Amino acid sequence: MKKTRNTRQRGVILDILQESCSHPTAETVYREARRVLPNISLGTVYRNLNFLRDQGAVREIRPSDGGSSRFEGAHTPHAHFHCVHCNALLDIPLPGTLGNIRFEEEEGISAVSLIDLHVIGSCSGCEGGAAT
Numbered sequence: 001m002k003k004t005r006n007t008r009q010r011g012v013i014l015d016i017l018q019e020s021c022s023h024p025t026a027e028t029v030y031r032e033a034r035r036v037l038p039n040i041s042l043g044t045v046y047r048n049l050n051f052l053r054d055q056g057a058v059r060e061i062r063p064s065d066g067g068s069s070r071f072e073g074a075h076t077p078h079a080h081f082h083c084v085h086c087n088a089l090l091d092i093p094l095p096g097t098l099g100n101i102r103f104e105e106e107e108g109i110s111a112v113s114l115i116d117l118h119v120i121g122s123c124s125g126c127e128g129g130a131a132t
């Protein structure tokens, strides 16, 4: 019984992440999940996010400014553009050569599971970061 409920919670959380392209925080996932599962707790959301991340189904993005972690459903490798003004997190393609580097040939590396590249700046909506 408990197992079934946990699986359902996990499925709802995964659906939210796969349908979102805004890289929600755990709190945002929690608010969305409550529409479907009114009794779900924030702790349960965190637990499931950690589980899904460890399974490789979800990717956790830790902003370099120390803000809240953002989450997304795992899909093809990509880099992130992070706007320092409005906190927008956009998917951008990995620079062409990066996907071709054979990191495994470097001393001390046996396998690469993720390339986590952050590009920091101002998004077009923030107009080059002109401070007001």
Ligand SMILES: [Zn+2]
Pocket (backbone or CB within 6 Å): 083, 084, 085, 086, 087, 088, 122, 123, 124, 125, 126
């Ligand atoms: Zn912005």
Ligand SMILES: [Zn+2]
Pocket (backbone or CB within 6 Å): 023, 072, 078, 079, 080, 090, 091
């Ligand atoms: Zn992304």
